[in-house]
Amino acid sequence: MSVTRAPETASSLQLCRLMRPDDANIVGNVHGGIILKMIEEAGCIVGTRHCNTQNGDRCLAALVRVEKTEFLCPVFIGEVAHVTADITYTSKHSLEVQVKVMAENILTGAKKLANKAALWYVPCSLKNVEKITEVPPIKYASEEKEEEGRKRYEAQKMERLETKARIEEVVPPPPSPEQHTVGFSQSSLIHLVGPSDCTLHDYVHGGVTMKLMDEVAGIVAARHCNTNIVTASVDAINFHRKIKKGCVVTVTGRLTFVSNKSMEIEVLVDASSLVQEDKGKYRAVSAFFTFISLDKENKPLPVPPLKIDGEEEQRRFEEGKARYLQSKAKRLADKERQQ
Amino acid sequence: MSVTRAPETASSLQLCRLMRPDDANIVGNVHGGIILKMIEEAGCIVGTRHCNTQNGDRCLAALVRVEKTEFLCPVFIGEVAHVTADITYTSKHSLEVQVKVMAENILTGAKKLANKAALWYVPCSLKNVEKITEVPPIKYASEEKEEEGRKRYEAQKMERLETKARIEEVVPPPPSPEQHTVGFSQSSLIHLVGPSDCTLHDYVHGGVTMKLMDEVAGIVAARHCNTNIVTASVDAINFHRKIKKGCVVTVTGRLTFVSNKSMEIEVLVDASSLVQEDKGKYRAVSAFFTFISLDKENKPLPVPPLKIDGEEEQRRFEEGKARYLQSKAKRLADKERQQ
């Protein structure tokens, strides 16, 4: 049996990739997001290539719309996903790419259609990203094909205009806490623990957890001072409870204390199993990270003061201040001892 | 100056890695989290190796504590980080690893000390992760060294006991919304846009955004039904606004509608620049993902009904139901046309 295939032209492309453990959930089903990412990579390559076949400004194809798409059957680790992309319609300033994903089991030879999608791109000039360049026309197999494409083009154009209005209307005025308060910079992320995060025991490596903690703390610090920030130190971290593969980890960071030149951020790591009902959510780790703000020459910058609201925040601020003063005293003592 | 290097033994280890664009922020400073992850990798390897030098149960070294650590100077893209790990103390059931990170600029030859850290591990049996095995003793260079190690051991033991009490005490009873409500499964992640997420224009690839959206939607779906879930379809997605490198992306997912066998999840993508103050937060993309729940044979399972609270949720539920019925009708019509 063989994969038959039309000869590739400038307006057509095939890519394939072996599905790996990190692409899938613990049962082995490849995440839909991995398939969508491959589809878009194929569309972007074929679109960009086509738009640069004429003279004029060099440009990149930017995705503006994906039509409704269905995942027709699950894809598994060890299968090869084949993505075929073809340009199927061009207007003056946009183009449609139709993409098909076949999953091939290379052990049995079985193939199945996993997904079909249609994507719309506009070419943006490399010199000026706001400038939409012109799309070279393609040749259609028949007048019907062209007419069908035009209908799809008109339909999506209409819908994009409609939702554009809706999206801007619906967006609620962000329940914006005042700048420089604790609430303003507080941030959370969730992370689904994958195989590469884990040891042979199927528990998360401590280093993976610390990386996520630093990531959240960095975002909190950057939100507070809108500058380039770097980790200055991390307080002792105790790992009380292990985190198992397949858990969802929620990492939350909030400012506790701010001095002239540093910010202390408390980072809390909670884990919960998605599948084992019994376990519930538990606090796995917590720690204090200290960040500083740097200018372009990597010199420390002053940090905006923290606006405290309520007793809880005040208490945490005082505790943070005590830690700050203690560690400052220790640094001075160390210095003197060395002299 | 040079990287001095003792001959490597079972209780000592060196690793190095080139710092890449994705390891750093947009100004080129390597994230502290990347350094912490390397430190822990070295510690875990040297610890595991040492604990398996004796006969008995095979085991893995699990991180239980990292001492306070300072980032002494920034590390940059293109530099090589050298991590040296040595076992410096062993108790009956734990061991201390001291780690040093040197950053080397391979273009100028300059080297600088970036970090020093101390980590504590306990060996967990591979057969039974709850069983702590015994640690083979190391030889100390002198009695003083051993005595110093014992003091560090006692100090950290005390502090671990203390914080263990504190962490369990402090954890607030989670403000847990009732199971199967919208609030119960609602989830958010934040992601700092890195270079590998971007096109040559320095704007995020649409495929990267869709992957994040699917990730959040999947966590929402799994939280709602505690089973293996997969993406069944994605509604049309419009990309109204571009997302630039260095932005923080907040992706939020919430259930809007649930049928017998499917869940509709609305996913909202907001972007905000961390450095350019003027821009503010804006809605970049939104879409509806549909997930189904599967049993071990990949057969669809019934989905728990959604508990609706308030007019807003009711309105969104009705809209979701309309989309569900419309798409069901379309599928039937397509089927009939094919027959």
Place this chain on the structure above:
Amino acid sequence: MSVTRAPETASSLQLCRLMRPDDANIVGNVHGGIILKMIEEAGCIVGTRHCNTQNGDRCLAALVRVEKTEFLCPVFIGEVAHVTADITYTSKHSLEVQVKVMAENILTGAKKLANKAALWYVPCSLKNVEKITEVPPIKYASEEKEEEGRKRYEAQKMERLETKARIEEVVPPPPSPEQHTVGFSQSSLIHLVGPSDCTLHDYVHGGVTMKLMDEVAGIVAARHCNTNIVTASVDAINFHRKIKKGCVVTVTGRLTFVSNKSMEIEVLVDASSLVQEDKGKYRAVSAFFTFISLDKENKPLPVPPLKIDGEEEQRRFEEGKARYLQSKAKRLADKERQQ
């Protein structure tokens, strides 16, 4: 202009991927290791697919040898690498895959041949990794083609037997070696093998190993000349022993020979299980990489001479020189034949 392409069959495959910032060094040159990894992924897919076209045990194609390969021109971020793999010879228990890498600039339409490689695989049963299954024969375009293949097969078989014997101990360099000595630039990295590095067998993909080897060789070369360096060629690589999931891989690189414009680096890969007592450390792979140093216009720069210390280094230098002269003579002969 179009990429013409033969229709794909079970014994042929194309894959492509957009080159991203993390695939390249700070000047934008894609690492040779990334190309080698793509080549091996294509070879593994086409080999595994072919070996499963007959009834009998399901199996995976395991890489046992890569023939000497040259990097004909640099590849840059934003280009699309197209990898074509074809099965060109089959013996009873092994098969040869020839792979071609074209780099396409999708902005200008320019295409260039970046690499040509030949890889040898043997099929290992999924049930018993030590069992080599039979390879279904391919059809040859002509008797000459088959005869040429047989000659390549005999030649590589001979060479694999020879190199199997030669394995050498790695000596750590002296503390603080002088610049431009072998010890000064010698480098090691260790890598804990994770699930995404592995096949369905839980053995490391050959491409993953080659990527690590290229990474270390690149650091050695950069340390020696403090400039932008790129992979120019890789000598034949034999994969003597498989590396299992959970192993620690130590990859060491050291300069053996330096000409006016090139550096030869020997890279040794040792694997050891952290947990299985019996296994100990073993040499899994070794190879010679050749790097050149480039200026900002990607023109070759002179390379600082290598300071030799001791008989061992002298011997390796002479052997490297012989390889260098032989390969130079071969290049000249090839050129003359083509004129």
